[in-house]
Amino acid sequence: MKSARMTPFRQALGAIVLKDLRTELRTMRSLPAMVLFAVTTFVIFRFGLDRTALSGSLASGVIWTTLLFAAVLGINRIFLPEREEGGFDAFRLAPVDRPVLFVAKAAVLFLYLVVLEVVVVPVFAVFFLQEWSGLVPLVVILLATNLGFAALGTLISSMAVNSRARDLLVPLLLLPLVVPLMIAATGATSHLLDAGGPSYDKFGTWLLVLGLYDGIFCLVGYAVFEFLLED
Amino acid sequence: MSQSENAIRLRDLGRDYGERPALDGVGLELPAGSSLAVLGPNGSGKSTLLRVLASLLRPSRGEVSVLGCSLPREAWKLRGQIGYLGHEPLLYEDLTGRENLEFQARLYGLPAAEARQRIESDLELLGMGRRADYRVSDYSAGMKQRIAICRAVLHRPALLLLDEPDSNLDPEGREAARALIGRPDELRWESEADRPVTRVAVSHDPEKARAEADQVLELTIGGAPVARRAVA
Ligand SMILES: Nc1ncnc2c1ncn2[C@@H]1O[C@H](COP(=O)(O)OP(=O)(O)OP(=O)(O)O)[C@@H](O)[C@H]1O
Numbered sequence: 001m002k003s004a005r006m007t008p009f010r011q012a013l014g015a016i017v018l019k020d021l022r023t024e025l026r027t028m029r030s031l032p033a034m035v036l037f038a039v040t041t042f043v044i045f046r047f048g049l050d051r052t053a054l055s056g057s058l059a060s061g062v063i064w065t066t067l068l069f070a071a072v073l074g075i076n077r078i079f080l081p082e083r084e085e086g087g088f089d090a091f092r093l094a095p096v097d098r099p100v101l102f103v104a105k106a107a108v109l110f111l112y113l114v115v116l117e118v119v120v121v122p123v124f125a126v127f128f129l130q131e132w133s134g135l136v137p138l139v140v141i142l143l144a145t146n147l148g149f150a151a152l153g154t155l156i157s158s159m160a161v162n163s164r165a166r167d168l169l170v171p172l173l174l175l176p177l178v179v180p181l182m183i184a185a186t187g188a189t190s191h192l193l194d195a196g197g198p199s200y201d202k203f204g205t206w207l208l209v210l211g212l213y214d215g216i217f218c219l220v221g222y223a224v225f226e227f228l229l230e231d
Numbered sequence: 232m233s234q235s236e237n238a239i240r241l242r243d244l245g246r247d248y249g250e251r252p253a254l255d256g257v258g259l260e261l262p263a264g265s266s267l268a269v270l271g272p273n274g275s276g277k278s279t280l281l282r283v284l285a286s287l288l289r290p291s292r293g294e295v296s297v298l299g300c301s302l303p304r305e306a307w308k309l310r311g312q313i314g315y316l317g318h319e320p321l322l323y324e325d326l327t328g329r330e331n332l333e334f335q336a337r338l339y340g341l342p343a344a345e346a347r348q349r350i351e352s353d354l355e356l357l358g359m360g361r362r363a364d365y366r367v368s369d370y371s372a373g374m375k376q377r378i379a380i381c382r383a384v385l386h387r388p389a390l391l392l393l394d395e396p397d398s399n400l401d402p403e404g405r406e407a408a409r410a411l412i413g414r415p416d417e418l419r420w421e422s423e424a425d426r427p428v429t430r431v432a433v434s435h436d437p438e439k440a441r442a443e444a445d446q447v448l449e450l451t452i453g454g455a456p457v458a459r460r461a462v463a
């Protein structure tokens with residue numbers, strides 16, 4: 001018996017990513033909330049810390065905690081339409097390899113994070129930074145951390161989405177696992193945002209840690225996703 | 232494919248939810264190209280049976296062979312060959328009817344030109360041509376069902392699994408739907424694999440089901456299911 005031909009990976013991936021982006025553009029369900037959350041948090045830090053200028057590890061801590069919690073908002077929702085509107089069933093019936101869905105959702109999450117950062121990192125700089133030259137190398141750290149967020153977030157979200165306690169489960173599972181990523185990201189960032197201009201002390205080491213973390217969770221997600229979709 | 236002229240073969244199939252059996256001791260042999268009606272009261276396991284056949288649920292015990300694939304082991308081979316229409320329409324609410332079908336076509340790797348043509352003609356058949364550009368969230372229940380029917384057969388599957396396909400359809404819609412999900416000899420399309428189309432439909436109308444189907448499977452709650460040939 002001949003088995004059905006499978007849809008090429010790239011085609012299926014493109015279909016899902018475009019579907020999700022089109023839906024987001026139309027409904028604006030995730031991104032505006034993420035941006036608004038981040039900007040509001042900066043405002044609160046500004047008044048809470050009563051400081052108009054931050055640098056070094058304090059600046060790094062403020063930006064990364066804010067980005068992390070803004071990311072959780074997006075992670076919470078990423079599989080919602082698949083669950084509530086039957087996308088999981090439709091997907092399981094389709095001639096598509098399961099990991100395609102993982103890669104597609106991680107790609108969408110990655111894009112959301114990039115858009116979030118394009119908007120809110122300049123806001124952060126205006127609010128708190130006197131020395132802007134560290135922002136250029138920061139882009140590398142942002143992208144590497146986004147990849148880790150996207151891979152881990154997609155994995156956690158797919159596990160939590162079938163539970164009624166989803167909103168609780170995502171942060172509960174995500175936050176402990178994301179600690180190493182946060183340590184590396186803040187470690188790399190703090191010297192970039194030093195008051196006297198960026199210094200690259202341990203930059204390479206932290207970047208390597210980020211890369212390792214990204215690699216591990218991309219592989220784990222890719223490998224276990226197959227089993228997460230079973231009944 | 233000598234023996235597997237049977238599109239479906241079940242032996243002593245059972246499925247539990249937790250401890251409770253929803254389906255037990257189901258046996259069946261359904262030749263390719265024929266049609267089966269599944270009858271039974273609410274909660275007798277009709278939807279469960281269909282989901283097992285679609286490989287969306289794992290059987291708890293027994294032997295299941297669908298289109299020559301033994302489940303759950305070879306479930307992956309079935310992907311793309313089943314036209315499943317469940318209680319839920321499996322449509323994205325924020326996309327239009329047409330966009331949902333286009334998404335489905337891409338997911339199934341259909342050639343773009345052919346997909347477009349198919350989508351338009353299927354929509355036309357079900358009278359949804361002009362209403363295909365509303366968002367699904369703005370559809371009535373029957374309109375959703377019509378798009379869901381288009382979705383279920385867009386890839387021209389060899390096996391139709393239909394869970395109360397008439398639900399929410401008006402008489403005219405039910406009549407129109409025959410061209411896409413009716414008896415195998417009524418269908419206005421052929422399966423991609425050039426195989427005869429086999430049809431399994433859950434129904435709550437015993438008279439009509441018996442008249443239409445080659446075989447009838449009656450599920451009961453807590454008793455052994457009864458399989459028999461329909462009297463033509
Ligand atoms: N997800 C589930 N979890 C637990 N039990 C379930 C689940 N789905 C169905 N059941 C149980 O399995 C049995 C069969 O359900 P099923 O949905 O297959 O019935 P049905 O014949 O399709 O009914 P209906 O005519 O109402 O659609 C029922 O007793 C039901 O309580």
Ligand SMILES: [Mg+2]
Pocket residue numbers: 277278279318394
């Ligand atoms: Mg049912």
